[in-house]
Amino acid sequence: MRLLVFDTETTGLPKFRSPAIEGANNWPHIVSISWIVLETDTNTEITRKNFLVKPRNWIIPPESTAVHGITHAHAMEHGLDLEYVLHTFLNEPCDAWVAHNLEFDMNVVIHGYIWDLRHVHTPIPARKYCTMKLGRIVCGVDKYPKLTELYAYTFGCPPPNPSMLHTSMYDVEILVDILRTSYALRDRMFGLRATNVLSPYAVHKGNVLHIT
Template sequence: MTTSWSEGPLLGFDTETTGVDVDSDRIVTAALVRRDATSTSITTWLIDPGVPIPAEAAAIHGITTEHAREHGRPPRDALEEIAVELAEAFRTGVPVVAYNASFDLRLLDAELRRHRLPTLPDRLYQAARPVIDPLVLDRAEDRFRRGKRKLVDLCGFYRVIESGSLHSADVDVVATLDVLERILGRFPHLAELDLDTLHEYQVSAHRAWAEGFNAWRAEQGLDGPGAELVWPTREPAGTLW
């Protein structure tokens, strides 16, 4: 009997940040959660981002500028440790699981460039893959379901009980892995795909969703750039330092 990738190991990844601009904002906390059939291990980082943490961001994840400055790691050291762990996972074929993966992976690569460290593609000599994004999978497999699709919404829909307050990176990663497990239970054909096929499926699924979303925005007369067509990563915009 063939063993599915869904049985692990999987490496979950999440960040909490100073804001939502992947090119200019900074990582404040990060978590990596490695899960296999028998165990779950969690590694977390608190980082001094080197810039003030806006009050609205601190209100979400609970980390103030003062707390980060007093207790946070230097960003260059922490970012290197995170990148080493992620690159090793990709290099050995362990899928990285992230909710709205485009945000976290793009922000991480921007941060690595800012601190003149090799990005994930630099370390791997190719694009970072395989990535698994429960948000992309849920949109693709249940396209016509109404309602929001933030992590908290999917936790509610898939009846995942969080182990703590969401918007804490480690709690978010565990919830993301639990949501992925429930998605695979509802759509078991996903677990039967090999990882390369699954990654490409998400690339296509995200583009289809983004094109539809952007067409809707145009119909509504909404301004702004809309959703990016490329998943999960792209080159950063402009200079990062």
């Protein structure tokens, strides 16, 4: 199975949690979007893409820049057109989408495609998996785990390079590492076990593979 594992950085948060398709000017705009296509049969990375989006008629506010480090001026100078970016993303061959807090990232994409670009329909795959929601079951906790918490549960240590957190490609790389490794998460998603291409230093601890 080919999983399109993706993450977005945005201009902020939605005003309301209603689906993006229900109305404009609610969900934030895309600042950057990154993805890796992972072939689960071999744990092989098929492709990766990372795009900075050029703002159209919106501003990247300083409070959002404080989270992901992307300024409005930098995006205006180096960003690519949203039409090209989302066309590339939505036409990436895959069997399913995966994201940590999928509801947020998917609604951001829908908002960009329908309201910013004025397309009628967003082509979304039938299979979609949220590792934040599944992670609560896997970790056996009452709240949804942060991406860093799911990583720590899987590997027994925090992610390396914490300064890179909240950059879309680094967050995707962390999630791909988890998907390659966590037996419990893969079983919850689609019953596909991690394969023997994993690290030789990996050992079983319960249903989750930890690196020693």
